[in-house]
Amino acid sequence: MAHVFAFWESRAFYDSFMARSHDRLAAAQSGTFRDSQAKLFDYRFDVKTGFEPKFTDADVVRIAHCKVREDRVEHFALMQEKVWNPAMAGSPGMVRGVFGDAPGNEFLVLSMWQSAAEHGKYRIERVERLTLRAQTAADVAALAGDVVQLEPTWTV
Template identity: 75%
Template sequence: MLVKWIRCTVVDRPAFERGQRKWAGLPGEPGFRGQGGGWSRARPEVAHVFAFWESRAFYDSFMARSHDRLAAAQVGTFKDAEVRLFDHRFDVKSGFEPRFTDADVARIAHCVVREERAEHFALMQRKVWNPAMAGSPGMLRGLFGESPGSEFVTLSLWQSAAERGKYRADGVRRLLRRAETETDVVRLTGDVVQLDPAWSV
């Protein structure tokens, strides 16, 4: 599965939100699996959108055919758009599905990892971070993805910001030490996203 993450700074919120509803046409596209998103809880002008496709071939076909027509409604409503693509490597918890209607917030973590430490980083995600997150009340499901250049993404969906906050408070420093994250990672950025049900496709 291909994971697309879009982050942008919105300059016309009402028009951007109207345009976001145009993406309701996506389910007819071959290979489309789901889409959702919302607003950064830390920076309310920043929007995040997560889209999922069965494969890169289906995604490339969509981009060549239908993307520009659907995207036209949002032209001029945002700036500083960053688009990143990741290949799904494994689930966090189990049985990831690109559904957003049962979640309140999403947590996105983007890591650039030292090339020689990439496999260790992925192993620690599976052995240390996954069990900790999967055992946290309120954590619904998530995924771990990879792209060339030793870039990784972890996306997790939570029932509420309060539940996600409990996980954060529950020994993250200990997990960081155990996973040797500081040794592996060159740069880590992330955000907590207040999901908007109207953006779910």
């Protein structure tokens, strides 16, 4: 499995790429992968500090794709900002991250970590307590995620 993250300076640049280049590039890659899924998330706020799509100072990315119950969307976003973000920001080894949303009450939390070991310390010490405090079970209808070891040669 591979995860590919792309960050766009603006929606106009994204739309231009989709209109002018996407189909040609996609045709050239035909048959090189199976079961591709793509989702566009709009930036909502930073996790820890000003987000930069720079991967040279991180070895691991944690992605959490959340489908949130319609009546809990604002609570979920507030808890991300007031509970989860400060906890991640205070964790040694957490570099930075971004919180985004998409139509259909979907959210993406992408956090960058110095190493899998540093991310593991955060998980062991805090996740259960934070989940209860943020009432995550009441907010989230479905959660998918992964911890991705970055491959420096794939960074452009």
